[in-house]
Amino acid sequence: MAPLKHLLGIEPLHPTQITEILDLSERYVTLNRAVHKHNDALAGLTQINMFFENSTRTQASFELAGKRLGADVMNMAMQASSVKKGETLIDTAVTLNAMHPDLLVVRHPHSGAVDLLAQKVNCAVLNAGDGRHEHPTQALLDALTIRRAKGRLHRLTIAICGDIAHSRVARSNIMLLGKMENRVRLVGPPTLMPSGIEHFGVEVVENMEEGLKDADVVMMLRLQKERMDGGFIPSEREYYHRFGLDSAKLKHAKPDAIVMHPGPMNRGVEIDGEIADDLNRSVIQEQVEMGVAVRMAAMDLLMQTRRASMKPQGVMV
Amino acid sequence: MPATLFTNARIIDPAAGTDRIGQLRVQSGKVVEVSYDAAIDPSNAEILDAKGKCLAPGIVDIGVKVCEPGERHKESFRSAAAAAAAGGITTIVTRPDTNPSIDTPEALEFQTRRAQDAAPIRVAPMAALTKERAGREMTEIGFLQDAGAVAFTDCDHVVQNTKVFSRALTYARSLGALVMAHVQEPGLSAGAAVTSGKFASLRGLPGVTAMAERMALDRDIALLEMTGAAYHADQITTARALPALERAKSNGLNISAGVSIHHLTLNELDVADYRTFFKVKPPLRSEEDRCAVVEALASGLIDTLSSMHTPQDEESKRLPFEEAASGAVGLETLLPASMRLIHAGDLTLPQLFAALSMRPAKRLGLKGGRLAVGSVADLILFDPEAPFVLDRTKLSSKSKNTPFDGARVQGRMLGTWVGGARIYGGDT
Numbered sequence: 090m091a092p093l094k095h096l097l098g099i100e101p102l103h104p105t106q107i108t109e110i111l112d113l114s115e116r117y118v119t120l121n122r123a124v125h126k127h128n129d130a131l132a133g134l135t136q137i138n139m140f141f142e143n144s145t146r147t148q149a150s151f152e153l154a155g156k157r158l159g160a161d162v163m164n165m166a167m168q169a170s171s172v173k174k175g176e177t178l179i180d181t182a183v184t185l186n187a188m189h190p191d192l193l194v195v196r197h198p199h200s201g202a203v204d205l206l207a208q209k210v211n212c213a214v215l216n217a218g219d220g221r222h223e224h225p226t227q228a229l230l231d232a233l234t235i236r237r238a239k240g241r242l243h244r245l246t247i248a249i250c251g252d253i254a255h256s257r258v259a260r261s262n263i264m265l266l267g268k269m270e271n272r273v274r275l276v277g278p279p280t281l282m283p284s285g286i287e288h289f290g291v292e293v294v295e296n297m298e299e300g301l302k303d304a305d306v307v308m309m310l311r312l313q314k315e316r317m318d319g320g321f322i323p324s325e326r327e328y329y330h331r332f333g334l335d336s337a338k339l340k341h342a343k344p345d346a347i348v349m350h351p352g353p354m355n356r357g358v359e360i361d362g363e364i365a366d367d368l369n370r371s372v373i374q375e376q377v378e379m380g381v382a383v384r385m386a387a388m389d390l391l392m393q394t395r396r397a398s399m400k401p402q403g404v405m406v
Numbered sequence: 407m408p409a410t411l412f413t414n415a416r417i418i419d420p421a422a423g424t425d426r427i428g429q430l431r432v433q434s435g436k437v438v439e440v441s442y443d444a445a446i447d448p449s450n451a452e453i454l455d456a457k458g459k460c461l462a463p464g465i466v467d468i469g470v471k472v473c474e475p476g477e478r479h480k481e482s483f484r485s486a487a488a489a490a491a492a493g494g495i496t497t498i499v500t501r502p503d504t505n506p507s508i509d510t511p512e513a514l515e516f517q518t519r520r521a522q523d524a525a526p527i528r529v530a531p532m533a534a535l536t537k538e539r540a541g542r543e544m545t546e547i548g549f550l551q552d553a554g555a556v557a558f559t560d561c562d563h564v565v566q567n568t569k570v571f572s573r574a575l576t577y578a579r580s581l582g583a584l585v586m587a588h589v590q591e592p593g594l595s596a597g598a599a600v601t602s603g604k605f606a607s608l609r610g611l612p613g614v615t616a617m618a619e620r621m622a623l624d625r626d627i628a629l630l631e632m633t634g635a636a637y638h639a640d641q642i643t644t645a646r647a648l649p650a651l652e653r654a655k656s657n658g659l660n661i662s663a664g665v666s667i668h669h670l671t672l673n674e675l676d677v678a679d680y681r682t683f684f685k686v687k688p689p690l691r692s693e694e695d696r697c698a699v700v701e702a703l704a705s706g707l708i709d710t711l712s713s714m715h716t717p718q719d720e721e722s723k724r725l726p727f728e729e730a731a732s733g734a735v736g737l738e739t740l741l742p743a744s745m746r747l748i749h750a751g752d753l754t755l756p757q758l759f760a761a762l763s764m765r766p767a768k769r770l771g772l773k774g775g776r777l778a779v780g781s782v783a784d785l786i787l788f789d790p791e792a793p794f795v796l797d798r799t800k801l802s803s804k805s806k807n808t809p810f811d812g813a814r815v816q817g818r819m820l821g822t823w824v825g826g827a828r829i830y831g832g833d834t
Contacts, residue, residue, distance in 0.1 A: 100608075177725065179724050197726065199726035199728045200609055200611050200726070200727065201609065201610075201680030201727045202726035204679055205725075219610070220611075220726075220728070221610035222611075254607075257610060260608070283606075283607035284602035284606060284607055285602065285603035285605070288604040289604070289607075
């Protein structure tokens, strides 16, 4: 298997690579829980976070991950920068590339934009979410959370509920959970299902009770505000009534089923606040914790590949 | 001009449906004699031994975008003509979706002048059906016809207001003008970059259902029943639209349809990892659709095959897929790409040239497209077998946005003649 040069999606990963990332993540979970939360895996390397789409949480997670590994981390708020002045994505990439970064962490509103950027730079690129295509570290942190809660990452019944059509989180999760041989069920109104979903090797259920039946894991997705008013669903309250996760619906899942959400949550739209806060069921806080560890592991592996590929250079005095 | 006698030529005659070795004599810009058995008198003629290669009527390409006026850096008449000549195209039927649109006789006259100055090939212009292609008011169809417009189209803008469209069709009918339309239901196709389905969902790209084409065609067919206009659907690319087209034809409506070479030789999976050179309008379809459309072309249900030549510069293509411009250049790749259909056994050469040359010329009332005695000598000579690797940097077009870059193709052009004068090739 080729060593990991970029992390652009779950699709190109082999199951053993997924396991490798998760195993390394476990070590970083331990490190992050220690008093001294630092190692030097990325010492001397430069990480640039380029977020063409606003995200406080994900960007903070990547920034913290980089800093704990000793990288020099720079955040660029791309929405406020030269993009506004008409510079193209490729020009921006080439400009940054000239500053010799080692790792670009990129989020972009268009599917495929991160792939395009990766072709134009000679450092490692980590996809932090592109359009409705992929969000690989989210799927990896979800997998780690599941594995720790359930003791395994195979032969589980996992219900992914809500706006599948517009969700990169759903795509990456469907891919990852499928590769690890789980039974994946998609639950939601048909207007929020992507086309051709019948060819994805998943079950599609349009009824929440039926969809949650005997599920080990209930994964809720965020419903974007702009999709709530009549375009895809009739109203917020009808959606909550039919597809919002409350304790009555959750009773159909296995008694020890865990509840997940990638955040940020719309309480009272896709999930009942009480369930979100129920520490016996909800692993939403663990997901955030695992996020930092998984990102540290992914960046560590990418930089191992990069260090191996770069010839040792003379030291400038 | 001296007469030319083609000997030992594999003559492809789409009208007769024949593909035979014979001789053909050209004099004063016309085909004067064709013989398959007896030798033609070679006196006073330059003899050209075709060495068994194919001699066919030059291609009449409907829907070529030349970016004059407005974006000459993408394609000028000079570069388009060079590309056409190198691709075996003797007549380009140009699109009016320039900037500004060709929607007045004055704009058309400007364009015609530019074309005459620069192009050794025939240029037959189309004009816009509505002013600024905005779908609100019809253009001066009569004046534009007088100025040389051979058909009227708003190109990829669908006239959404049915009343406006029905009036334009009615008015066009009274003048015997042909209306060409893009068949995509505008609501469903808004914002789409690919055809919806598994591939679109895997890549996270906004898709349009293949049904959008049938819906638009159904609407237009109903309007044709009302108005009796002459109508050409620019590109029929899906299996589901074919029965509607077939019914409309058997009901005697004045309807014809075309397809682009890209939809016949590529499918949606060719987009692969967001390759924007494969972004065309309508988007590439599933393999099932591609096969159905190839069959429809072979049967003649789809009448014409064209390049839908749409030059785009690097800047408008080197973008995230959704933001990138649509369209592909095709003048020089139309023939070699078509040969894939020949070598796959999907079509015969006479069938191919019926779609490339004969029917487009006939539908638009143009010269060319035939080899009959007395027709203009718009001819091409090519080797259907010769293999080569397509290199986009060697294209004559100013824009190099071809999806066939690096493709292994067969079919090399040896010569192109317009009105008996050679405009491409020389050593054979």
